[in-house]
Amino acid sequence: MNDPEIVDYELYELADSTRFFPTYQAAPLTSKNALTRTPEIESVINLLAGKINHTRMRELNAAVSLDGGPVHSGCTKVFVRIRPG
Numbered sequence: 001m002n003d004p005e006i007v008d009y010e011l012y013e014l015a016d017s018t019r020f021f022p023t024y025q026a027a028p029l030t031s032k033n034a035l036t037r038t039p040e041i042e043s044v045i046n047l048l049a050g051k052i053n054h055t056r057m058r059e060l061n062a063a064v065s066l067d068g069g070p071v072h073s074g075c076t077k078v079f080v081r082i083r084p085g
């Protein structure tokens with residue numbers, strides 16, 4: 001689960017032994033216009049492939065919804081720890 005309040009309220013995440021919830025799979029989205037204007041976006045997005053699991057997504061959500069900062073600032077705090085490659 002990606003809800004940042006799990007950590008904030010010190011809740012315990014139960015294992016989904018019945019596989020009721022789908023597996024978290026991050027998918028980058030952008031527009032064709034953005035790629036046309038700035039083609040390097042694609043290579044930058046590809047650096048994130050396989051690096052955003054549900055725990056990291058929870059951190060991103062927390063950086064924005066719990067810390068109250070702007071999205072770009074919250075994402076920067078988390079993404080600086082991701083090493084390309």
